[in-house]
Amino acid sequence: xxxxxxxxxxxxxxxxxxxxxLSGRRSRLTQFLLRYGIVLALxxxxxxxxxxxxxxxxxxxxxxxxxxxxxxxIVALGMTFVIITAGIDLSVGSTAALSGMVAATTMSTGxxxxxxxxxxxxxxxxxxxxxxxxxxxxxxxxxxxxxxPFIVTLGMLSVVRGxxxxxxxxxxxxxxxxxxxxxxxxIGPVPTPAIIAGILAIISAxxxxxxxxxxxxxxxxxxxxxxxxxxxxxxxxxxxxxTLCGAFAAVAGIVLTARLRVAEPNAASGYELDxxxxxxxxxxxxxxxxxxxxxxxxxxxxxxxLRNGLNLLNVQAYYQQLxxxxxxxxxxxxxxxxQR
Amino acid sequence: xxxxxxxxMTPTLRVADVSKSYPGVRxxxxxxxxxxxxxxxxxxGENGAGxxxxxxxxxxxxxxxxxxIEVQGTPVHIGSPVEAQRLGVAMVHQELSLVPALDVARxxxxxxxxxxxxxxxxxxxxxxxxxxxxxxxxxALNPRQVVRGLSTAHKQMVEIARALSxxxxxxxxxxxxxxxxxGEIRELFRILRDLKTGGVSVxxxxxxxxxxxxxxxxxxxMRDGHTVGTVDARSTPIPALIRxxxxxxxxxxxxxxxxxxxxxxxxxxxxxxxxVVEDVSFSVHAxxxxxxxxxxxxxxxxxxxxxxxxxxxxxxRTIIDGRVVEIGSPAVAIAAGIxxxxxxxxxxxxxxxxxxxxxxxxxxxxxxxxFGIVWQRERDRMAQRFVRDLSIRTPNLDFRVRNLSGxxxxxxxLGKWLGSHPRVLIFDEPxxxxxxxxxxxxxxxxxxxxxxxxGILLISSELPxxxxxxxxxxxxxxxxxxxxxxxxxxxxxxxxxxASGEELPVLTSAHHG
Numbered sequence: 001x002x003x004x005x006x007x008x009x010x011x012x013x014x015x016x017x018x019x020x021x022l023s024g025r026r027s028r029l030t031q032f033l034l035r036y037g038i039v040l041a042l043x044x045x046x047x048x049x050x051x052x053x054x055x056x057x058x059x060x061x062x063x064x065x066x067x068x069x070x071x072x073x074i075v076a077l078g079m080t081f082v083i084i085t086a087g088i089d090l091s092v093g094s095t096a097a098l099s100g101m102v103a104a105t106t107m108s109t110g111x112x113x114x115x116x117x118x119x120x121x122x123x124x125x126x127x128x129x130x131x132x133x134x135x136x137x138x139x140x141x142x143x144x145x146x147x148x149p150f151i152v153t154l155g156m157l158s159v160v161r162g163x164x165x166x167x168x169x170x171x172x173x174x175x176x177x178x179x180x181x182x183x184x185x186x187i188g189p190v191p192t193p194a195i196i197a198g199i200l201a202i203i204s205a206x207x208x209x210x211x212x213x214x215x216x217x218x219x220x221x222x223x224x225x226x227x228x229x230x231x232x233x234x235x236x237x238x239x240x241x242x243t244l245c246g247a248f249a250a251v252a253g254i255v256l257t258a259r260l261r262v263a264e265p266n267a268a269s270g271y272e273l274d275x276x277x278x279x280x281x282x283x284x285x286x287x288x289x290x291x292x293x294x295x296x297x298x299x300x301x302x303x304x305x306l307r308n309g310l311n312l313l314n315v316q317a318y319y320q321q322l323x324x325x326x327x328x329x330x331x332x333x334x335x336x337x338x339q340r
Numbered sequence: 341x342x343x344x345x346x347x348x349m350t351p352t353l354r355v356a357d358v359s360k361s362y363p364g365v366r367x368x369x370x371x372x373x374x375x376x377x378x379x380x381x382x383x384x385g386e387n388g389a390g391x392x393x394x395x396x397x398x399x400x401x402x403x404x405x406x407x408x409i410e411v412q413g414t415p416v417h418i419g420s421p422v423e424a425q426r427l428g429v430a431m432v433h434q435e436l437s438l439v440p441a442l443d444v445a446r447x448x449x450x451x452x453x454x455x456x457x458x459x460x461x462x463x464x465x466x467x468x469x470x471x472x473x474x475x476x477x478x479x480a481l482n483p484r485q486v487v488r489g490l491s492t493a494h495k496q497m498v499e500i501a502r503a504l505s506x507x508x509x510x511x512x513x514x515x516x517x518x519x520x521x522x523g524e525i526r527e528l529f530r531i532l533r534d535l536k537t538g539g540v541s542v543x544x545x546x547x548x549x550x551x552x553x554x555x556x557x558x559x560x561x562m563r564d565g566h567t568v569g570t571v572d573a574r575s576t577p578i579p580a581l582i583r584x585x586x587x588x589x590x591x592x593x594x595x596x597x598x599x600x601x602x603x604x605x606x607x608x609x610x611x612x613x614x615x616v617v618e619d620v621s622f623s624v625h626a627x628x629x630x631x632x633x634x635x636x637x638x639x640x641x642x643x644x645x646x647x648x649x650x651x652x653x654x655x656x657r658t659i660i661d662g663r664v665v666e667i668g669s670p671a672v673a674i675a676a677g678i679x680x681x682x683x684x685x686x687x688x689x690x691x692x693x694x695x696x697x698x699x700x701x702x703x704x705x706x707x708x709x710x711f712g713i714v715w716q717r718e719r720d721r722m723a724q725r726f727v728r729d730l731s732i733r734t735p736n737l738d739f740r741v742r743n744l745s746g747x748x749x750x751x752x753x754l755g756k757w758l759g760s761h762p763r764v765l766i767f768d769e770p771x772x773x774x775x776x777x778x779x780x781x782x783x784x785x786x787x788x789x790x791x792x793x794x795g796i797l798l799i800s801s802e803l804p805x806x807x808x809x810x811x812x813x814x815x816x817x818x819x820x821x822x823x824x825x826x827x828x829x830x831x832x833x834x835x836x837x838x839a840s841g842e843e844l845p846v847l848t849s850a851h852h853g
Contacts (some may be wrong), residue, residue, distance in 0.1 A: 210716070212709045219702055222691035229650055229680060229688055230703040230756065231671035289693040 037334055038282060038298050045302060049309035056312055063191060069304035070193035071096075071252045071259075071268075073297055076275040076282075077197075077204045078135075078248030080296045081241045083279050084208075086221040086288025087142065087149035089245045091156035093271035095134045096253030097264070098164040103127025103254050104173040104263030107180060120180040128250045134160055135246020139239030149242075157272070165265045174262040184259035193255045200251065205293035217241060221288025277324075278303055281331035302327065350413040352377050352510050352541040353398065353429070358407030360393055367393040368404070369565045375510060380532060380542040382552050382573060385562030386585055391545050394562070395512055398543070399431045400424035412509065430503030431512040438487045438495055445470030445483035448502045473501055477531055492637075493524035500531065504540070511535065512543045517551060521635070522840045529555050547802075549578045550836075561585055594808030595780060597787040601811065602626030604662075605795045606678065606764045608647060611656035616642045618819045620656070624764050624795035629786060631810030631830075632799045634839045639819040640799045641683045644766045647797075648673035648680040660763070674703055677763035681753055681770055683799070689753035690741050697723035697737040699752050704759045726755035731781065747778025754785060765789060766797040771805060783809060803832055817841050 049056040056062075075092050082089045102112060106123035110116050118126075134156065141152045185192050208214035216237045219227040228234045252271070257263045280286060281302060282295025306327060310320045355373040359366070368390045375381045385391050396402045398409065400418035409416055411427045418424045421431070438447045445467050446453075454465040470483040479497045487495060496516060503511055513532075517525045532542055532555060544556060552559055556573035561584040568584045607623035617639045624630050634640050645651045647658065649667040658667050660676050667673045673680070682688035690699055700723045701708060708719040723737045730751040734744060741752055750770065757765055767786070771779040786796055786809065800806045806813060813830035815823040815838040822845035823838045837843035 210714055211712045212705055212714055213712065215698060215702075215705055215714060218694055219691045219698070222693045223687070225688050226682075226691050227702065229648070229670050229682055231669075231674040231760075232702070233669075233671055285693075289691065 038295060038302070038331070041331070042298055042302050042305065045305050045309065049305070049312065053309065053312040056309060059189070061308065061312070063189060063194070065301070065304050065308045066194040067191040067259075068308060069300045070191065070197040071256050072271065072274045072278055072303065073197040073300040074193075074200055074248055074252040074255065075271055076278040076296045076300050077200055077293065078245030079272075079275040079279045080204070080282070080284055080291055080293060081208070081217055082149070082245045083276070083284045083286060084217050084221045084288060084291045085238060085241055086224070086286075087238070087242070088153060088276070088286075089135075089138065089149065089242065089249075090153040090272045091134065091138060091160050092245065092249040092252075092275055093268040094157050094160035094164065095131050095246050095249040096256060096268040096271060097266070098134065098160050098167070098253070099127040099131040099250035100253035100257035100267060101164050101168050101173065101263045101265060102130040104176065104257055105168070107176055108173055120177045124180070124183075124254055127254050128247060131246040131248075131250020131253065132243055133246070135243040135249070136239060138246065139242030142242065143235040143238050161265075161269070168263070168265045170265055172262050172264045176258070176261060181258050181261055183255055193259060196251070196255060200248070201293055201297050208293060213237065213240065218289055221285075221290075223289070274300075274303060277328045281328060299331070302331075349376055351375060351410070352379075352412055353543070354408075354410040354413075355394070355398065356408045356410070358394070358397060358404045358409070360397060360402070360404050362393075366565055368397075371407070371562070371565070371567050373560055373567065374570075375541045375543055377509075377541055378536050378539045379557045380536055380544055380555055382544045382546055382556035382559045383562060384546060384549065384552070384559060384581065384585060389562040389585070390565040391562055392514070393565075395431065395514060395543070395545065398424070398510075399429060399512060425506045425508070428507065428509035429512070430506055430508035430510070431514070432496065432499040432503055432516065433514055438498060440488040441486065443484050443486050444474075444481055444490075444498050444501075447487055447498055448473065448483075448505050450502075452505075469505075470501075473505055477501055477504065478534060479531065491524075493520050493527070496520075496528070497531070504535070508540065510541045510543060512545075514545045515547060516544070517546065517548060522842060525551070549581055552581075563587055594805070595783055595787070596629075596809050597791065598811075599627040599791050601628045602793060605660065606647075606797075607659040609657050609659065611643060611646050611658075612654045613642060613646055613651060614654050616819055617646060617653075620816075620821045622814055622821060622824055624797055626763075626793045626795055627790045628811045629790060629796040629798055629809050630812045630814060631806035632797060632814045632816065633801075633803060633806045633835050634816035636801065638816040638839065640816050641768050642819075643816070644680050644682075644768050644797070644799060647766065648678055650680070674760050674762075677761070678766070679703070679757040679760055679762040679764075680766045681757055681768060683768040683772070685746075685749055685753050689756075690749055692742040693740060695738045695740055696727065696732065696734050696744070696752055699741050700726050700755050700759065703756050722759060726759065730755050730758075730785070745774075745778075747774035747781075750774050750778065750782065754782065758785070758789075762789075762794060764795045764797065766799070768799045769801060770798070771800070771802065803835060807832065807835070815839050817845075820845070822846065 075096065079089060079092065103123045103126060106112060106118065106126045107120055111118055111126065138153055138156050141147065142149050183192055187195055208217065216227065216232050219232060220234055220237060224234055253268060256268060278299035279291065279296050281299035282292065282297070284291025284295060303324060306324055307320060310323060351374045353373070353375040355371060358368055358371045360368040371390065371394060373394070383391050383394065397404050398418070400420045400423050403419065409418060411429065416427055418427065439450065442450070448470050449466055454462045454469065456462050467483050474481055474483065477500070479501060481494060481497065487498060490498070500511070516528060520528065535542060546552065553574045558570055559573045559576065559581065560570045561568040561581060563585060602625055604623050604625050609621045611620040612618055620643050622630070632640050642651065646653045649669045649672055657664050659665070665676050667676060686692060691702065697719060701719050705714065708715050708722070720737060726732065727734060727737065732748050732751045732755065734748065741749055744752065770782050789796060798806060798809055807830060811827055813825045813827060813835060814821055815825070815835055817839055818841065825846070834843065
């Protein structure tokens with residue numbers, strides 16, 4: 001400080017003071033609701049279902065909800081990274097299907113092209129690699145051709161689904177070794193997919209919160225130009241993030257294949273929408289720069305709880321669809337309010 | 341006409357005792373303003389003095405907390421720009437708001453097209469009316485010309501025509517000349533004088549004090565949300581206006597410390613990006629502040645962006661410490677010790693949703709990262725140090741920069757670059773929109789930098805700032821460097837003449853060989 005004589009320096013101080021005052025102006029309750037509203041929504045939803053259905057709160061049913069949420073959580077984790085960069089990946093459902101299909105055919109007829117028989121873990125790795133390649137391709141196209149992610153991944157959605165159909169000849173593949181289907185078994189009482197989703201969620205949360213990749217993810221989404229001018233290799237990180245998203249989609253596709261015990265060429269279609277819904281409900285901003293893993297996981301749990309609870313209450317599938325849609329809009333409206 | 345106390349004349353606009361607070365800022369405090377019929381009334385003041393808030397209130401964009409507004413003697417509540425326009429108040433914004441794909445006439449009547457039955461637009465009437473309006477204003481534009489291809493000056497004239505198509509009694513112009521050439525300014529002034537003769541009042545916001553005696557009748561000076569006073573535009577000398585604006589003499593504004601000038605650190609030769617920057621060559625030495633003046637659009641920021649690799653250059657090379665360095669990206673520039681404090685801190689400098697500490701570490705995150713993991717404690721220590729050294733007023737390190745004041749935001753950007761230990765720091769409009777106190781702190785920081793042997797390129801549209809802080813002054817005009825003057829030869833008149841192309845370049849292309 002050069003001096004202290006002129007009022008502006010003081011007014012700047014006053015300014016910060018009242019910024020705090022501003023945030024204090026919204027009541028504690030409002031603040032709590034805005035930050036944890038999504039948690040309360042989940043609890044409230046659970047309470048309603050517990051009240052209306054004797055089955056809902058049983059441990060079997062709750063584990064079932066977890067199982068049902070798992071695949072969506074895994075896809076949505078990758079989506080969270082992408083959306084925080086202000087991007088989007090619409091191809092994740094197709095990517096999951098292709099990865100699951102590639103893993104499945106590798107198990108039944110050996111490595112792609114060469115046809116050498118391999119053990120199931122190798123087949124899983126080949127499936128994973130497939131997702132990685134798809135994500136990498138999306139990332140490269142987004143960054144090198146400067147086309148918006150929405151368009152690129154909308155194209156990839158169709159391209160990858162087409163590849164899956166061509167590759168499989170439109171036929172489902174089944175008959176897997178037990179080791180593989182155990183990926184969808186249980187460890188103790190807990191479904192293995194839920195454990196996989198949990199571990200991936202913890203890793204994702206750590207990466208976003210504590211690593212340079214995480215920091216740059218937020219910075220790119222918050223202001224890509226500022227990040228670039230600050231020396232962040234934006235394109236390289238974006239490619240990495242789309243690749244990561246593809247990898248998550250592949251894991252989801254493989255887990256799904258293990259759970260259904262069949263790889264369908266039309267599997268996982270529409271999963272991108274559930275993943276986006278979970279992410280956005282969890283408070284990740286479509287404009288980028290904001291979002292958390294915890295929010296995404298809770299968003300996915302809300303969707304699963306809603307489906308499960310409405311089933312228990314024998315609500316027709318048509319109405320379920322309607323209810324889920326309304327909840328999504330409500331959640332995003334809440335987010336809008338929060339951002340004001 | 342210039343006498344504000346003419347008896348019996350009902351003011352077109354009267355603002356009485358208006359106050360307005362935003363979270364954290366008392367933007368206006370007991371502001372008074374009176375604009376007479378046919379008067380061109382200038383409002384001046386530093387960035388943040390409250391001019392734009394006052395204009396927003398008069399135009400109905402925002403409402404005052406207290407106070408009264410009268411239009412032509414009638415107390416009014418102006419709840420929205422539409423209401424303002426109905427009351428005869430029109431505004432031409434600094435950022436022009438035309439639809440580029442539509443033609444002049446359709447822009448003028450956008451949303452108010454003359455229509456026949458069933459909502460069918462009466463095209464012949466629309467073009468007839470637009471033609472008549474443009475003729476009446478003496479604006480030589482074809483109503484069918486698509487706006488996209490027009491110059492800034494012509495776009496502004498379309499805005500003025502649109503504003504006046506409402507039969508406006510009061511026209512608000514927000515820094516209308518900031519991006520115009522001398523010739524275009526003369527044309528604008530002619531139109532404004534015609535309007536004045538027709539009884540229209542003009543509220544004229546400007547940073548260019550030297551043009552006020554020519555165009556304005558009276559000047560109201562604002563400072564820190566107050567109206568300091570209203571004076572006659574022709575008889576009040578500019579230094580007196582400046583004293584009213586800043587509340588003290590000008591000499592203290594630029595606390596320039598001089599250090600011995602050392603070796604050349606940075607030299608650019610023949611820097612070119614076609615159509616934007618042509619063949620620019622200059623150098624920066626240790627301990628030196630090189631100022632760069634020019635009009636908006638002269639290619640100054642573009643030159644800076646080429647130097648740090650933010651945009652691709654078509655030709656030219658960069659020499660750092662005598663060695664040619666190929667700077668292909670900002671990351672390379674940073675590694676080479678060259679940093680750019682960009683012109684628009686919100687668009688280019690800050691990641692607004694992120695906290696102070698994350699912004700401070702953005703350019704140097706590698707230093708705090710091991711095995712990909714950011715070591716929070718080390719980063720916090722660094723952030724804490726900059727918050728203290730630069731007196732960044734923030735409640736804590738996790739406070740989002742979006743909620744800081746402009747001056748403190750700028751200090752965060754500055755801190756980010758100081759952390760990268762730049763040999764040459766390019767300041768592009770470093771004090772735009774920040775208050776006087778924060779400005780002086782930025783200048784002090786420049787002094788510290790040169791004292792430590794760094795060099796500075798200072799790009800600024802505030803001529804006093806360039807002249808007050810620089811050892812040497814570069815002038816750009818239409819993408820070319822037209823002068824490289826020692827401080828002593830850089831008089832304001834000369835720099836303005838060079839910048840506007842009225843004095844021939846004092847550099848030849850043989851300058852670099």
